[in-house]
Amino acid sequence: MHHTTTATKMILDRWDASVKNGTALLDSLSDAQLQQQVAPGKNRGIYLLSHLIAVHDDLAVLLGLGQRCYPQLRAPFLESPDNPDTPMPTIPELKAIWADQCRRLAAQFATLQPGQWFEKHTAVSNEDFAQEPHRNRLNIVLTRTTHLAYHTAQLHLLK
Amino acid sequence: MHHTTTATKMILDRWDASVKNGTALLDSLSDAQLQQQVAPGKNRGIYLLSHLIAVHDDLAVLLGLGQRCYPQLRAPFLESPDNPDTPMPTIPELKAIWADQCRRLAAQFATLQPGQWFEKHTAVSNEDFAQEPHRNRLNIVLTRTTHLAYHTAQLHLLK
Numbered sequence: 001m002h003h004t005t006t007a008t009k010m011i012l013d014r015w016d017a018s019v020k021n022g023t024a025l026l027d028s029l030s031d032a033q034l035q036q037q038v039a040p041g042k043n044r045g046i047y048l049l050s051h052l053i054a055v056h057d058d059l060a061v062l063l064g065l066g067q068r069c070y071p072q073l074r075a076p077f078l079e080s081p082d083n084p085d086t087p088m089p090t091i092p093e094l095k096a097i098w099a100d101q102c103r104r105l106a107a108q109f110a111t112l113q114p115g116q117w118f119e120k121h122t123a124v125s126n127e128d129f130a131q132e133p134h135r136n137r138l139n140i141v142l143t144r145t146t147h148l149a150y151h152t153a154q155l156h157l158l159k
Numbered sequence: 160m161h162h163t164t165t166a167t168k169m170i171l172d173r174w175d176a177s178v179k180n181g182t183a184l185l186d187s188l189s190d191a192q193l194q195q196q197v198a199p200g201k202n203r204g205i206y207l208l209s210h211l212i213a214v215h216d217d218l219a220v221l222l223g224l225g226q227r228c229y230p231q232l233r234a235p236f237l238e239s240p241d242n243p244d245t246p247m248p249t250i251p252e253l254k255a256i257w258a259d260q261c262r263r264l265a266a267q268f269a270t271l272q273p274g275q276w277f278e279k280h281t282a283v284s285n286e287d288f289a290q291e292p293h294r295n296r297l298n299i300v301l302t303r304t305t306h307l308a309y310h311t312a313q314l315h316l317l318k
Contacts (some may be wrong), residue, residue, distance in 0.1 A: 007166035039198035039316040146308040153309040157198040
């Protein structure tokens, strides 16, 4: 049980630090900066922020803790590349959604005890989970943490 | 013990996937591409690759598994920003070092049993570790995995 608690703290701490890092970066970027491409011909900041929100919107479902809140972001920002013709929320709207989402996820994460983080996530079958116990809730947060770090690095180039 | 093994696999799998992802990207980039800045005015690819090697060179020391192999990379690529005047290894040399380092780290990691990954790393005191058991070897690999993902995202812009 000791390592269960320790491993859960390690991974949730890393998620929290990555969210904090991403939020501080977003707070430091102007609306005009977020409208720019992170490098010539690459995704715009507004697309990457929307993409992160769309990916994180799946977390509650995958963890069995709630429903999607922004299903309308799925098609344009999970299933499609950046496209200037896509109607998009404004940067202030996206920043508000980001902040709400971070708060809601923190509250949802806090309802789980360490042992529950090692239970299966909702996208794996009981049969597969019996063979592959690493396909648990905590692993979902781990993979989304590296994903968040990845795109934060690109957003950082807008500074 | 069950969760000890599972958590260790989760984090080492994530490291392995990030190394594999980074290596595939490096293999796909030409020497000329790696000499470019990832975005106007930002770090060059050659600097980021050297920086990753320098950071990963600390891993064996922090994990108590060996010594540094490339201490000469520490000052220019850990302690200094990118500077075109810094003498640097060639791209083929750096790619060979990267491949050697990945192989050596994999061999060193494989010597540890899951429980040993939860032992303290070498940069934390016994007293602090007693209070903060998350400051263990596995956490070192976890933080370096998000670090690797972060810079891989920037290198990806060279494509």
